[in-house]
Amino acid sequence: MTNIYIYCLFDGVGQFMGVYSSIKAAHRDAIKLANNGSSKVYMQTEEGLSEPDLSSLRNIFKGKCDIIVKYRGGKTTSAILKTKLKE
Numbered sequence: 001m002t003n004i005y006i007y008c009l010f011d012g013v014g015q016f017m018g019v020y021s022s023i024k025a026a027h028r029d030a031i032k033l034a035n036n037g038s039s040k041v042y043m044q045t046e047e048g049l050s051e052p053d054l055s056s057l058r059n060i061f062k063g064k065c066d067i068i069v070k071y072r073g074g075k076t077t078s079a080i081l082k083t084k085l086k087e
Helices: 023-034 054-061
Strands: 005-011 016-020 042-045 048-050 067-073 076-084
Touching: 005 023, 016 023, 023 054, 023 067, 023 076, 042 054, 054 067
Parallel strands: none
Antiparallel strands: 005 016, 005 076, 042 048, 042 067, 067 076
16 A cells, blocks of 8 residues: 655635645745745744755655644744545
């Protein structure tokens, strides 16, 4: 059996915005959603705030499932949920 991971994108109010099989595309669109103002976008994880970097996002998601990473850009936010398809 093959594990197929998907990345679900949500906006700041929890509205579903899309599903991705590519972490790169999900990361790009999450930054676009959160970048709605003059402040800088940060990634919020269990460890705290960090720069929104694709390689660090991959490391956060590596080996884990059903985990959420939030993006904060001032008052606007977005979130990526990593999960897998279940049969």
